[in-house]
Structure formats: structure tokens, C-alpha cells
Amino acid sequence: MSLLTILRYPDPRLHTVAKPVREVDDRVRRLVDDMVETMYANDGVGLAATQVDVHERVIVMDTSEQHDQAQVLINPEIVARSLEMAVAEEGCLSVPQIYDKVERHARVTVRALGRDGVAFELEAEGLTAVCVQHEMDHLLGKVFVEYLSPLKRNRIRTKMLKKTRDEAKAGA
Numbered sequence: 001m002s003l004l005t006i007l008r009y010p011d012p013r014l015h016t017v018a019k020p021v022r023e024v025d026d027r028v029r030r031l032v033d034d035m036v037e038t039m040y041a042n043d044g045v046g047l048a049a050t051q052v053d054v055h056e057r058v059i060v061m062d063t064s065e066q067h068d069q070a071q072v073l074i075n076p077e078i079v080a081r082s083l084e085m086a087v088a089e090e091g092c093l094s095v096p097q098i099y100d101k102v103e104r105h106a107r108v109t110v111r112a113l114g115r116d117g118v119a120f121e122l123e124a125e126g127l128t129a130v131c132v133q134h135e136m137d138h139l140l141g142k143v144f145v146e147y148l149s150p151l152k153r154n155r156i157r158t159k160m161l162k163k164t165r166d167e168a169k170a171g172a
Contacts, residue, residue: 001030004038004052008164009095010157015141018050018057020075024117028058028074032115035060036070044093046131048138051094059112059135063127071122073112076136079121080109088130090144096163098156102147104133 007014021028031054039047039060046061059073086106091099107125110132114120124132134144145153 001033001037003041004034006038006042006047006051006093007053009092009143009145009160011094013053014050014094014138014143016050016055017141018048018055018139021056021058021113024074024113024115028056029115031056031058032060032072032074036062036072039070039093040067042093045127046135047093048135050138050141057139059132059139061128061131061135063131072115073110073122073132073135074114074117076110076112076132076139078108078133078136079111081105082107086130088127090130090134092134092144094138094143095145095156095160098145098159100145100148100152102130102134102144104130108132110136 031049035047035049035052038052045063046059049056049058057075059076060070062070082105084106085103087101087103089099090102106129108129110122110124112120145156
């Protein structure tokens with residue numbers, strides 16, 4: 001397994017729409033394993049393949065308290081959404097150290113394939129529902145800051161560009 005590089009907002013590759021996985025084979029399982037390792041190494045609760053510059057419909061997440069129950073969703077689709085909405089503070093490994101409130105469906109049901117290629121359904125609420133919707137947005141080329149006002153989004157964009165420049169100078 002190896003750590004993958006996480007794209008940072010506003011990298012245009014984050015806006016790429018992911019393609020369905022044709023077959024859950026060793027390559028996809030290796031990607032899943034690398035994504036899980038990368039998510040844990042960066043203290044994340046979720047990671048979409050888009051964030052590591054692989055534009056296929058793959059998500060890994062772990063919303064457990066002990067961070068020892070990684071879940072894999074390949075070709076996920078939301079098949080049911082609650083009418084009830086909930087607001088939660090979100091962060092993102094592609095937008096480090098930025099958090100803001102986003103409104104999402106309080107409960108969702110997702111159909112996906114697991115790491116083994118077997119189909120399953122997941123009924124999610126709370127943090128898991130937020131995580132699923134957040135990561136599925138990545139597969140559609142959408143970053144959570146796009147739910148924020150244009151003013152906030154521009155401030156975040158400027159902050160991320162400055163951080164990238166500063167890190168490049170420090171590394172040079």
C-alpha cells in the first residue's frame with residue numbers, strides 16, 4: 001500500500017466528473033487500500049477517488065469513533081433521501097483547515113458495490129449521511145465550498161492559493 005497525493009482546492013481536476021468502475025479487480029482493490037491508508041494518514045473520515053486524481057466512482061470512509069471500520073462504496077448511487085434536512089459543519093482533505101456549515105439531507109440510502117464487488121445498500125444518518133453526500137459530490141466534480149457564498153468561496157480560494165505558494169517557497 002502507498003500514500004496518495006490529495007489534490008488541493010482550487011485544483012481544476014477536482015471538478016472532473018468520475019466515470020463508473022467497470023470491474024472490481026485487483027487494480028481497484030489496490031486503489032481502495034491506498035485510499036484507506038491515505039484517508040487515515042490524513043485524519044480524514046472520507047475520501048473520494050477524484051481527490052487523489054483518479055476519476056472513477058470510488059469512495060472510502062470511516063465515521064466510527066475508533067476509526068477502524070473503513071467502508072468502501074464503488075459506483076455509489078443515492079436511492080432514497082429524507083425530506084428532512086440537517087446542517088452540519090464540514091471539512092475536506094482537499095480544503096485543509098477550512099470548516100463551514102452545509103445543509104444536506106438528514107438521511108440517505110445508498111446502493112453500491114463493496115471492495116469485494118458485491119452489491120449492498122447502506123442506510124445512513126448523522127455524520128455518515130453527511131460523509132456519503134460530501135464524497136458523492138466529489139464524484140460529480142463538486143467541492144463543499146461551492147455550497148458557500150461567493151464571498152466565502154473566494155476567500156477560501158485565495159487562502160488555499162497562498163498556502164500552496166508558501167509551501168512551494170518553503171520547499172524550494
